[in-house]
Amino acid sequence: MNRRLFPWLIGLSLVFFVVAPILIVRAPLEQEMGLIQKIFYFHFSAWMAMYLGICILGISSALFLFRRKPAADRLAVSAAEAAIVFGLMGLITGPIWAVKSWGVWWNWDARTTIALILELILVAYLILRTYGGPGSDRLAAGLGMFAMANLPFLYVSTNIWRTIHPPTSVVPTLPVDFGIPLWWSFAGFIVLCLALLTARVRLEEQRATLDRLYLALEDE
């Protein structure tokens, strides 16, 4: 991955994250929830960044599994880690919002439960990569594809099952005043996700170089 890309991406995400609070403060208050609804702008965006991370994980896992591309494996493990971080943001900001809006920290509705399971699958992926030993990269690739297969269920869960979460139709029909800070934050999180991914892939590349060097030293 291009190492010169990282400063640009992190700089751009910084611009997004500095301006986002200003737009969020200026956004109107929601009639039912009031001030606490403003968590939505970062909560939704964090989940979308997690979706992106899981999509990259699934596709690169498939590429590694079927085409045997080591670069794809390095991208997969980086995407899994980034997806965990963004998923954690969603899992923490969600209950903070819920305790005010719903009166409970946690609600075992379909979306919340699937999101938690997906986060646990990603953690399982990393544990397998860390402690699985030889061949665990291919097993983990299967798990990565399985994680991506869960994404549509997570997305449509609010439309299929009875849940306290609002349906997916809320975001596309948002009034402009709510939409501007949302899509700005969304762009910020996507750029931040790409920046973190670039840095994380660089780490994997350096580790691969180090492994090759150690092998060369052992041969000599």
Next chain:
Amino acid sequence: MHLDDLTGVSREEARRWRRVALVLILIAGLGGPGQTVDAAQPAEQSVPDGFVPMDDVPAEEQLPAAPLLAAAYIVVWVLAIGYLWTIWRRLGSVEKELAEALRRVGETDGA
């Protein structure tokens, strides 16, 4: 001398009064206290069997939104910066190890 002769109440009459007194005691024992409680408390304020949800929470009992909102945004910033810091730290460690390995390879090639 018989008691009836002293009080002037016949035995039959005394039995009737006893029955009336018994009925009054029964009424007082069964219905009386209930009527007293019902009269003391209005019907809509009767004691509930369990917890009853309240529709409108008083303002002083509501959780403040601003600290929760700030906490949510701080969590996001801390996680993002913290994760970036761990990558930077791990990358620094690997690059240090890489430089050392390259030096050893150079020495081996030189020898």
